[in-house]
Amino acid sequence: MAYQTFRQEYLQVPPVTRAYTTACVLTTAAVQLELITPFQLYFNPELIFKHFQVWRLITNYLFFGPVGFNFLFNMIFLYRYCRMLEEGSFRGRTADFVFMFLFGGLLMTLFGLFVNLVFLGQAFTIMLVYVWSRRNPYVRMNFFGLLIFQAPFLPWVLMGFSLLLGNSIIVDLLGIAVGHIYFFLEDVFPNQPGGGKLLRTPSVLKAIFDTPEDDPNYNLLPEERPGGFAWGEGVSWNC
Template sequence: MAQAVEDWYKQMPIITRTYLTAAIVTTVGCSLDIISPFNLCLHPTLVVKHYQFWRLITNFLFFRKMDLDFLFHMFFLARYCKLLEENSFRGRTADFLYMLLFGATFLTGTVLIGGMIPYLSESFAKIIFLSNSLTLMMVSFHLFKLLKLFYW
């Protein structure tokens, strides 16, 4: 059994394996109180005024509690990230990384700009972790690629 899990993990593409490992380690570290989630969240003031640039990355790695929701997100992340990297971006690992960076930048920009709009700022201020959104972006991207194959 352990050999099967190890083989499955080693056969995973590099970007998928790295992101999955970082997400699991970060979430487990927070669940065990080794890492504080307050040091990972997206806080615009701390990023801009105190130069805590790691928050731009770490907010995509923390999936809150280790529960059934976490397991589903890890399944979606492992499955759809792997499918995208192996099929849609076959042989173009850098392009897949750029797609993830573009999606992460777009999500972060949306939250930061939305936080400056007067009537929407309270809603956007509550969004401090974008990990679920990035996973949903990958699932949506994969589904749109499938729809394109079948209908266009």
């Protein structure tokens, strides 16, 4: 019975969120079981481009360190905000969501060539948090019962929290920078005078991931603003 309940809950998670979080958990489990080591996963441009270890372009986004507080904290935020994006502003637009992953990952990898970071998964999580927070500006956040603020401040609160824990803020700044670039190109620039849509999801991704829904009104659900449902002011959301 417990297995069936877990299976049903697992299959209800939207596909991109399910695939990414599962890959992260399985990668961490493989490291904990000593089936692989972090040295086989980390981002190393020389090994990637000179020794053709191209898997590192992906695996460096899947490992968040050994099981502990930092790992659980990252998994909770990754799962929560990735799922809310996929079920919110990307509802019925799986191909566009996958394209955001690819665009963000490519841009982050390029920036990663100039900063001393060997794993980019945490920065990718901050990117997802940033995009969600900018698309839901009126949601009130409650950070562990200590702070109450509007959603757009969430990435900066997380950066401050990292600073208090003694972690490098370069990770957070990288995620915020990439998230802002995507948000500007996708949500801001197209609505500016003389602007236009620069990011277009390739048709091959639409052919693979987007399938017609049985409900013809599936994509007609009311949204108060681009990127979010009608959360409304005064809504409190625990981080």
